[in-house]
Amino acid sequence: MTANASLDFGYPWWLSFGHLVILIPALAALAAALRFRWPRWLVILLGAMTIWSVAAMGALNYVGINSRGTLPTPNFFTAGTGKVLDIGAGTGRSSIMLLEARPKATLVALDHFGESFKSHFGHGPTPQERLQANLNAAGVANRASITTSDMRKLPFDDASFDAIISAYAVDHLNRDGVKQSLAEAHRVLKPGSDFLLMLVHNDRWIKFAFGPALSHGGTRNRLWWNDRLKEAGFQIAEEGTAPATLYFLLRR
Ligand SMILES: C[S@@+](CC[C@H](N)C(=O)[O-])C[C@H]1O[C@@H](n2cnc3c(N)ncnc32)[C@H](O)[C@@H]1O
Numbered sequence: 001m002t003a004n005a006s007l008d009f010g011y012p013w014w015l016s017f018g019h020l021v022i023l024i025p026a027l028a029a030l031a032a033a034l035r036f037r038w039p040r041w042l043v044i045l046l047g048a049m050t051i052w053s054v055a056a057m058g059a060l061n062y063v064g065i066n067s068r069g070t071l072p073t074p075n076f077f078t079a080g081t082g083k084v085l086d087i088g089a090g091t092g093r094s095s096i097m098l099l100e101a102r103p104k105a106t107l108v109a110l111d112h113f114g115e116s117f118k119s120h121f122g123h124g125p126t127p128q129e130r131l132q133a134n135l136n137a138a139g140v141a142n143r144a145s146i147t148t149s150d151m152r153k154l155p156f157d158d159a160s161f162d163a164i165i166s167a168y169a170v171d172h173l174n175r176d177g178v179k180q181s182l183a184e185a186h187r188v189l190k191p192g193s194d195f196l197l198m199l200v201h202n203d204r205w206i207k208f209a210f211g212p213a214l215s216h217g218g219t220r221n222r223l224w225w226n227d228r229l230k231e232a233g234f235q236i237a238e239e240g241t242a243p244a245t246l247y248f249l250l251r252r
Contacts, residue, residue, distance in 0.1 A: 006137040007068065009091045010130050016061060023053035052211075060209040062243070069097040069167070072242040076196040076249055080104050082162025087151045087185060088169020091127065092134035094198070098165050099140035105163070109135075110147045110154070152180040156188045164189055167198040168245075171220070182232035189252045195234065199225065201246035222246060 014021075026049040033043045061067075077084065080102040086095045089109035099107055113127040125133065128146055135141040149155050151169065170181050185195055200206070222239070229236060229250060238249035 007092075007096070007134050008130065009093050009134065010127075017057060019053040019057040019060075022049060023057070026050045026053060056209045056211070059205055062205075068100075069093050071097060071101050071196070072198065072245055072247045073196070073238055073240065073249055075238055076165075077102060077105070077163040077194045079162070082106075083108065083160070084163045084165060085110060085154075085156070085161045085185075085188065087154075087164060087166035087181065088172070089131065089146075090169070092131045092138075094165055094167035095131075095144060096134060096138045096140060097167075099135075099143055100138065106143045106145075107140075108145055108147050108156075108161075110149055110151065111169075112150045113148055152177055152184060154184040154188050158187055159190045161188050161193070162190055163193055164195040165198075166196070168200050170197060171199045178228055179232070182228060182234070186233045186252055191252055193252055194237075195250040195252065197229075197248045197250060199246045199248075201241055201244055203241060203244060205243045 026046050030043065030046040030050055032038070033046055077098075081104045084098055084102070084105050084107045086098065086107055086109045089095045089111045092109065095107055095109045099105065109131060111127070111131075128148070131146060132141065135144045147155065151166075152173070164185050166185070170178055173181060189195055225246070225248065226236065226239075229248060234250040234252060236248055237251045240247055
């Protein structure tokens, strides 16, 4: 396996290390507070801010926002051979996760690589170039191809994929977009095949890492997703959580 250092998923520095903006001044003020004997409550406050920012940065990087991911369940696509679609592939984290876990599979990495992509992943190489570089660095590029398209209208025939994976992408859409993209996923998946859907989950990791003000994950809960998935015609074979993630293993 290639080291994480050779992969760059392009997430901005402030997402992984933004806590330094609090940590550095808090630490400097704490040193001054101890040196000049500032009031005790201020020392406690500054100490708490210092401890939280170190621990929160650790939690965020433990969740691994910028590092390789692993499948949240071993029960997905156990046959392991055939063509997989990654919906909202971004810079390749979920594509590489699948291709490394299922070494006999091929994969189509689909994304619209739109403006929101640029604001999320920053500038520099084009999104497609960054995705291609990560596939190369992970040594899986010979089993992957890239398609630029909207997940709400997939450019594929009915029942043309043996499995689908999607991570932290469908949940970026509004209600109609979710409905359309799930219907499209159902259409292009072969009957009896698996769809692994991963969503950002506002769990204790996210809440602690970002603090209450910045924690995110949306207001749609597990039941809301259950209803949308069943409406789209999927059977829910398994559902569960991993750090920062709510996942559904679906079957068409
Ligand atoms: C947070 S990223 C997730 C990337 C990747 N799956 C991962 O695991 O890191 C969400 C991706 O969804 C893509 N996306 C959002 N709306 C889309 C749409 N309507 N069609 C295709 N891709 C879309 C964005 O461009 C972005 O790359």
